[in-house]
Amino acid sequence: MNTFSPTVPKTGLAGLKENWRYDIVSGFLVFLIALPLCLGVANASGFPAMSGVISAIIGGLLVSRINGTHVTVTGPAAGLIVVILSAVQALGQGDAMAGYRYTLAAIFVSGLLQIGLGSYKAGRLSAFFPSTVIHGMLAAIGIIIMAKQIPLMAGVQPLAGPVLPGIANIPHDLAYFIPQIAFIGLASLGILIFWPKINHPWLKKIPAPIVVILVGMALGQWFDLAHLKAGQDFILPKDLVLGPEFLVDIPDTLLASLYLPDFSKIGSMAFWESVVAITLVGSLETLLVASAVDKLDPYKRYSDLNRDLRALGLGNALSGLVGGLPIIVEILRSSTNVNSGARTAWSSFFHGAFMLLFVMLFPRLIDKIPLASLATLLVYIGYRLTSPQTFAERMILGWAQLLIFVITIAGVLFTNILAGVLIGIVAKLLIHWMRGVSPKNMLQIAYRVERKDGNTWIFRISGSAIFSNFISLKTEVSEIPNGKTVIFDLSDVYLIDHTVMELIDHFRQNYMDRGGQCEIEGLDKQVPFSEHVLAARRRRL
Helix, strand or coil: CCCCCCCCCCCHHHHHHHHHHHHHHHHHHHHHHHHHHHHHHHHHCCCCHHHHHHHHHHHHHHHHHHCCCCCCCEECCHHHHHHHHHHHHHHHCCCHHHHHHHHHHHHHHHHHHHHHHHHCCHHHHHHHCCHHHHHHHHHHHHHHHHHHHHHHHCCECCCCCCHHHHHHCHHHHHCCCCHHHHHHHHHHHHHHHHHHHCCCCCHHHCCHHHHHHHHHHHHHHHHCHHHCCCCCCCCCCHHHECCCCCECCCCCCCHHHCCCCCCCCCCCHHHHHHHHHHHHHHHHHHHHHHHHHHHHCCCCCCCCHHHHHHHHHHHHHHHHHHCCCCCEECHHHHHHHHHCCCCCCHHHHHHHHHHHHHHHHCHHHHCCCEHHHHHHHHHHHHHHHCCHHHHHHHHHCCHHHHHHHHHHHHHHHHCCHHHHHHHHHHHHHHHHHHCCCCHHHHHCCEEEEEEECCCEEEEEEEEEECCCCCHHHHHHHHCCCCCCEEEEEEEEEEEECHHHHHHHHHHHHHHHHCCCEEEEECHHHEEECCCCCCCCEEECC
16 A cells, blocks of 8 residues: 555545546556456346446546545445346346346436435434344345356356245256356456465556456457357256357447336336335445445545435436446445555546446457356355355354344345345344333433533433434534534443444544544443444443
């Protein structure tokens, strides 16, 4: 990572003039990672491959100029694969192209909803969704991604339908693997695992996804995948055959990749279920990732999440109109952006510009990329979302957090994302009720504010402070001017959950970075449910 001066970079054109050397290099490195991921996410979502590139271009050239963040990168992400694929299948009812165009309409409407949410400052509503439930949702998405993509690594098309039968059918699918495709998939997986461990100063600067694509393209030419027939060496069931082509398929020009949405299903329940799912998952993941990237920013700048929602809404509305995937803030590209020395949002702009130049100048390189390479990238991402480490992190927070995490995963897998998140929230509320939180206190927090000398705000909280009742206090706290002293007095709190502990800790770090003081009193009167510093706590008896 580059060494930064303590001076916060300027924004706008002044920031471009001052920092373009850093931002253009960072933007190029992010582009190298983003290109294969955009293609892979699009294919896995049931969209044309170029739809992912289109949304990345819009995210870079448009959203980066009007959003409320500083070093995040926006574009398509794996977290929305399940939502989009479900929308295509539910709306298209077997017609992939029709489902694609209906889903574009849902993306457009979702964008309008996000603009409205940002305008009404709905960024604060993210506090209502417990962090453990959000992580459970993402872990379930990771499992679904792996279930759908593992067969594709072997050249076999998985059966469409519910995810649990699909998982059970994976051994049967893999029994019909195509050796050439499976070799590319395994080679790609090996690169993703071992490439980051290379210590060579030049080689480790090359992103692993680019190495996967380059090796896959070389192997594809060697095996001549363009002429490989799915059944030439094996007799395969017809419904499991991927088809004669194992390479990315794109039109000759970017203009030919543009499609208009079809709004004819706007009156159906399935359409609005898709709209709500796209809006909910996209907005929650964006708010979660933007907050995480703020902690990586060496200049300690913090995002305007409501402005970011409005910008993403505009980008999604445009993306839906021209054939692109939904746009969200993506963690891998954003963290790479920071680690590559990005100073301003112009780095995201440059990433979009490089994407546009590449598809205009070298479109024929893209259609030499094996689909197995893209599937392997997504399997790796899916594993990271649901790795054993994610379960261990919940366990460290206490058995209740692990239970909610597992319940949310199961809820998503057995039903759908919206129902699964709701099941996770209900599970958390039930655990709070079992711990003695009254039904009235579930939605209403009790606190009083004391001010001393105009420079000190003391928030004395009583009863229970949990995810479902903390929004009003979070809103009032966020309006305190910079440079003051804020004290949270938790002496009379009966129960404070992990989500609220995270929110208070995040506010404390944020406020102190902006020159203020923030203290937390009364924790000595609380008993934590685990040894983690942000674990839920209950008053000593």
